[in-house]
Amino acid sequence: QVQLEESGGGVVQPGRSLRLSCVASGFTFGEYGMHWVRQAPGKGLEWVAVVSYDGTNKHYRDSVKGRFTISRDNSKNTLFLQMNSLRAEDTAVYYCAKEESFLWFGELLYHFDYWGQGALVTVSS
């Protein structure tokens, strides 16, 4: 069965860095786009970034552009999120999610069919 397991969360001071990992199993990792989604304490879900199946295409939300880098190692079935210059507002549970596509009248529609349990990142002095 598909499993996604995040790690690397913790408490970090503002301005410092942290790297999250997400190890995938149960599917051919290198064939799917992967996403990071976060959830601040008591708040809703917020999309963060996506990387294509081969790592060549990446997109970010504006608030993390230039600070966060999404990457993947398909030989190790692992997704990463390098987070630099962390701010208090980056405090959240970070989820990795597997992308799936659905062909609809010639267009590919995307959704997230599997999610991890999340890793808590707390940015505080």
Next chain:
Amino acid sequence: DIQMAQSPSSLYASVGDRVTITCRPTQSIKNYLSWYQQKPGQGPKLLIYAATSLQSGVPSRFSGSGSGTDFTLTISSLQPEDFATYYCLQTYSTPYSFGQGTKLEIK
């Protein structure tokens, strides 16, 4: 950027009730809409994709409808395990965006 207006933000209902949650994007997103259920301490679970398609293993009491700028998630007869928070997600264009969430609570 596309914003997703989800309503209501909270909903009180009883077992057996029929409930409806709506999502309205600020521009047309065709059918690039999916729905998720989240329970406390867990990652979200996919319910509906491409606006109307039921994810494998999800009970048939869940259904989705709509396209363009008006979408609905319906639970036909609430079960105890359905009390959770629900989110819509648009994947028409980046940055992808979620609705604010609907917390479904027991009346």
